[in-house]
Amino acid sequence: MAEAHAAAHDHHDDHDHGPAKGIKRWLFATNHKDIGTMYLVFSLIMFFIGGAMAMVIRAELFRPGLQIVDPVLFNQMTTNHALVMIFGAVMPAFVGLANWMIPMQVGAPDMALPRMNNFSFWILPFAFTLLLSTLFVPGGAAAAGWTLYPPLSLQTGDSFPMLIFAIHMMGASSIMGAINVIVTIMNMRAPGMDLLKMPLFTWAWLITAYLLIAVMPVLAGAVTMLLTDHFFGTSFFNAAGGGDPVMFEHIFWFFGHPEVYIMILPAFGIISEILPTFARKPLFGATSMIYAIASIAFLSFIVWGHHMFVDGMPLAAQLFYMMSTMLIAVPTGVKVFNWTATLWKGSISFEPPMLFALSFLFLFSIGGFSGLMLAIVPVDFQYNQTYFVVAHFHYVLVPGAIFGIMAAVYYWLPKWTGHMYNMTLAKWHFWLSTIFVNVLFFPQHFLGLAGMPRRIPDYNVQFTDWNMVSSIGGFAFGLSQILFVIVIVRCVRGGVKASDHVWDDAKPTGLEWTLSSPPPYHSFSTAPHIE
Amino acid sequence: MSATVNPPNKKRIRNSALGLLAVVLVFYFGFMALLIYRSHH
Numbered sequence: 001m002a003e004a005h006a007a008a009h010d011h012h013d014d015h016d017h018g019p020a021k022g023i024k025r026w027l028f029a030t031n032h033k034d035i036g037t038m039y040l041v042f043s044l045i046m047f048f049i050g051g052a053m054a055m056v057i058r059a060e061l062f063r064p065g066l067q068i069v070d071p072v073l074f075n076q077m078t079t080n081h082a083l084v085m086i087f088g089a090v091m092p093a094f095v096g097l098a099n100w101m102i103p104m105q106v107g108a109p110d111m112a113l114p115r116m117n118n119f120s121f122w123i124l125p126f127a128f129t130l131l132l133s134t135l136f137v138p139g140g141a142a143a144a145g146w147t148l149y150p151p152l153s154l155q156t157g158d159s160f161p162m163l164i165f166a167i168h169m170m171g172a173s174s175i176m177g178a179i180n181v182i183v184t185i186m187n188m189r190a191p192g193m194d195l196l197k198m199p200l201f202t203w204a205w206l207i208t209a210y211l212l213i214a215v216m217p218v219l220a221g222a223v224t225m226l227l228t229d230h231f232f233g234t235s236f237f238n239a240a241g242g243g244d245p246v247m248f249e250h251i252f253w254f255f256g257h258p259e260v261y262i263m264i265l266p267a268f269g270i271i272s273e274i275l276p277t278f279a280r281k282p283l284f285g286a287t288s289m290i291y292a293i294a295s296i297a298f299l300s301f302i303v304w305g306h307h308m309f310v311d312g313m314p315l316a317a318q319l320f321y322m323m324s325t326m327l328i329a330v331p332t333g334v335k336v337f338n339w340t341a342t343l344w345k346g347s348i349s350f351e352p353p354m355l356f357a358l359s360f361l362f363l364f365s366i367g368g369f370s371g372l373m374l375a376i377v378p379v380d381f382q383y384n385q386t387y388f389v390v391a392h393f394h395y396v397l398v399p400g401a402i403f404g405i406m407a408a409v410y411y412w413l414p415k416w417t418g419h420m421y422n423m424t425l426a427k428w429h430f431w432l433s434t435i436f437v438n439v440l441f442f443p444q445h446f447l448g449l450a451g452m453p454r455r456i457p458d459y460n461v462q463f464t465d466w467n468m469v470s471s472i473g474g475f476a477f478g479l480s481q482i483l484f485v486i487v488i489v490r491c492v493r494g495g496v497k498a499s500d501h502v503w504d505d506a507k508p509t510g511l512e513w514t515l516s517s518p519p520p521y522h523s524f525s526t527a528p529h530i531e
Numbered sequence: 532m533s534a535t536v537n538p539p540n541k542k543r544i545r546n547s548a549l550g551l552l553a554v555v556l557v558f559y560f561g562f563m564a565l566l567i568y569r570s571h572h
Contacts, residue, residue: 112544179551187544213551217558225563236566243570251562 018521027122030114031521032099033416035121039096040409042124044485046088047402049132051478053081058440058474060457061467074457075143076135082146086263087170088128090397093405094266095120095177098205100416102181104512104519105199107190107528112183120176127169134159134166145455147252148223150237150245154230164227171220178212181205190511192530196287199510201408203290204269207297211258211265214301219255222248246311253304261300263397264364265293267404268335271357274411275339277508278354279346285338292331292338299328309380318377325375332368336361349506352426356407359399359434367395370445385455388448394441399434406433406484413488414502418518419495425487432480439473 019025019034029035056077060068069077099117103110111117134141139157142148156163185198185206198206225236226248235241237248268289276283283289305313305321313321339361348354370392374380383389406429414420443466448454452463459467498517501508511528512519 113548116548175555179548179555182551183544183547186547187540213554214558217555218562221559221562224559225566235570247566247569251566 029118029121030110032103032111032114032117032523033519033521035111035114035117036096036099036101037416038121039092039099039124042121043089043091043093043096043405044488046084046092046128047481050081050084050089051481053077053084054474055478057081058471061459062471063468064459064461064464066458069457071457072140072143075145075455076141078455079142079145080131080135083131083142083167084128085397086146086259087167087174088124088131090263090401090405091174092124094205094208094263095174097201097266097270097405097408097412098177098181101412101512102184102202102205103188104515104523105202105510106185106188106193107511107524107530108184108188109522109524111180112188113180116176117180120173120180123169123173123176127166127173130162130169131166134162137162147249147256148226149252150226150229150248153226160230161227164223167223168220171216174212175216178209178216181209182213185209190524190527190530196290197530199269200272200283200286200289201266201269204265204272204293207293208262208265211262211297211300215255215258215262218251219259222251222255246308249308249311250304253307254301256307257304258297258300260393260396261296263401264404265297267360267364267401268293270404270408270411271339271360273508273510274353274357274407275342275361277411277503277506278351278357279343279348280506281342281346283338284341284344285334288334289338292334295331296328299324299331303328306375306380309377310384322375322377326372329368329372336365351410351503352423352430353407353411355427355430355434356403356410359430360403360407363395363399363403363434363437367392367397367400370395383448385453386448387444387452387454390454391441391444391448394444398441399437403433409488412512413491414498415512415515415517415519417491417495418498418516419491420498420502421487421491421495425483425490429480429483429487432483433477436473436477436480440470440477441473443467443470443473 019031020028025034026038029038056069057074060066060074099111102108131141137157137159139159141159142153142156142163144153144156154160185202189198195203225234228234229236229238229243235243237243237245239245272283272286272289303321303325305317306325309318309321350358370388374383374389374392410421410426447463447466447470450463452459452467500515500517501513502517511524511530514528515523
């Protein structure tokens with residue numbers, strides 16, 4: 001973004017108290033860095049829990065036939081893997097990054113609503129304890145898929161109200177996080193920081209927060225109506241009582257499609273910060289990047305019907321949803337073009353955050369292209385409910401959203417801890433992740449095109465070979481994530497001292513680099529002046 | 532805490548948070564009201 005210099009500001013916070021001691025520091029945390037850290041640690045734990053569920057799925061699918069789990073538990077694994085990864089791993093990780101970086105990027109001392117910030121984090125452990133405990137109640141956990149389509153989801157056992165309450169808590173947490181982000185950005189920017197001078201990560205998060213405000217209440221409304229259908233005799237989605245189960249799908253995907261962008265727009269912001277730093281060039285077309293993100297956010301509200309082509313809908317509706325979906329390729333193309341143009345004739349170096357950012361650029365594009373294929377109505381009729389769809393959205397979410405998060409952690413970790421991490425181990429983590437994420441998900445395109453349905457524990461023998469390859473990729477990808485934890489833990493415990501700019505020869509721009517490494521407890525006790 | 536959180540700013544922060552909360556409630560109850568209206572017409 002525009003060059004932002006902080007005038008001399010006071011690094012001392014001698015008028016402020018430091019962190020509280022012991023457990024109170026975390027239980028009663030109002031500091032954006034402490035809350036950001038808790039969000040990031042929580043999301044890492046959830047990443048491994050959701051990953052363990054994925055390993056159960058891949059272990060069962062290693063060979064045809066039923067070997068390890070019964071079909072009901074398999075369906076519980078697919079459902080809860082999705083819920084844990086989306087609401088427990090990816091979204092909290094981005095909120096954690098927002099907590100750490102937004103006040104530092106806009107020159108604020110903290111988030112605008114610190115006590116609500118504490119509340120929005122501490123809801124999450126309760127929400128996910130409740131969600132995971134459903135695996136142990138009579139009738140088992142939800143097994144109808146994360147989309148919770150009725151009437152199937154209404155057949156969930158005793159765990160149904162627990163599931164609904166857990167989703168409500170996750171939604172409340174996300175909404176509070178989004179309100180905090182918007183209010184902080186709109187009210188706490190340093191003097192002289194116009195909106196167009198804000199860094200791209202902050203911009204991407206501002207747009208994401210508006211998406212959250214608009215769609216999380218819709219999900220909450222939809223699951224509330226499921227609850228009343230189940231327990232209070234309403235018929236919102238019950239055809240026997242005059243309701244319409246397809247209406248649930250419309251409402252769900254009105255939330256669900258923007259949700260996809262909630263999980264990727266902050267990653268767009270991260271990549272837009274990292275590529276210019278390590279290409280040693282300003283971001284190409286920075287303003288057009290902001291307009292592109294805003295356009296994608298707008299389009300995300302009018303494309304939900306592409307998830308429901310096979311439900312049956314008028315031809316005009318099919319055409320509308322197909323065209324509007326394909327239109328998303330235009331702003332996305334602007335972004336990929338700008339990222340590529342930023343790299344063009346740059347003096348590129350390949351530190352771990354840059355490696356993850358470059359991998360994101362290539363692999364997310366694969367997910368984008370398979371998304372374009374799925375947007376075509378007659379093609380979708382063939383691919384719907386096959387592993388091609390699974391391959392598509394995992395390319396968007398794993399080397400897309402998750403690699404974006406990993407790139408951000410490797411970019412800012414030395415700033416947070418004050419120590420450099422082990423570059424060799426981080427590069428090993430990168431190469432193992434990039435190789436095995438492709439071994440894991442690329443064969444799933446072939447399986448889907450050959451007709452293998454998704455959400456099944458058993459399959460025809462003709463699909464065996466690629467399932468074995470995919471499972472081997474899955475186990476190796478999962479194991480390689482242990483390296484990520486080792487790099488982070490070692491960096492937190494010590495290491496070579498990081499300078500204030502961290503990536504000295506790359507000269508990163510932005511207010512966060514004007515602070516010490518690690519930054520003071522309250523980032524900007526005196527507002528910096530932006531030239 | 533700092534110069535950035537002065538009293539007029541505090542008021543703006545409170546008002547923006549309440550405004551966004553109102554939007555959230557409109558979306559939450561709005562969709563339910565829409566479905567109830569639809570089932571009666």
